[in-house]
Amino acid sequence: MMPVEVFMEDPRRATIYLDPRLHKALRLKAAETDRSLSDLVNEAIRHSMVEDAIDLEAIEERRGSPERSFEAFVTNLKKHGHL
Numbered sequence: 001m002m003p004v005e006v007f008m009e010d011p012r013r014a015t016i017y018l019d020p021r022l023h024k025a026l027r028l029k030a031a032e033t034d035r036s037l038s039d040l041v042n043e044a045i046r047h048s049m050v051e052d053a054i055d056l057e058a059i060e061e062r063r064g065s066p067e068r069s070f071e072a073f074v075t076n077l078k079k080h081g082h083l
């Protein structure tokens with residue numbers, strides 16, 4: 001994944017607590033990529049939010065789909081030789 005340059009208009013300070021191993025990995029990645037910890041954390045959060053938006057779009061697209069019970073789904077798998 002290529003880094004995305006986003007310029008923050010008014011950055012906010014936040015205190016977060018990281019697992020010590022994650023913090024070490026993040027520091028090493030920041031040094032290796034010549035980026036700040038804040039840049040890496042912001043990019044990770046942005047990436048997570050994009051994934052959430054994609055999931056929400058998929059849910060919305062399927063909103064009108066007929067519902068099927070788990071029992072019916074398993075029965076159909078057995079019927080077609082998948083189980």
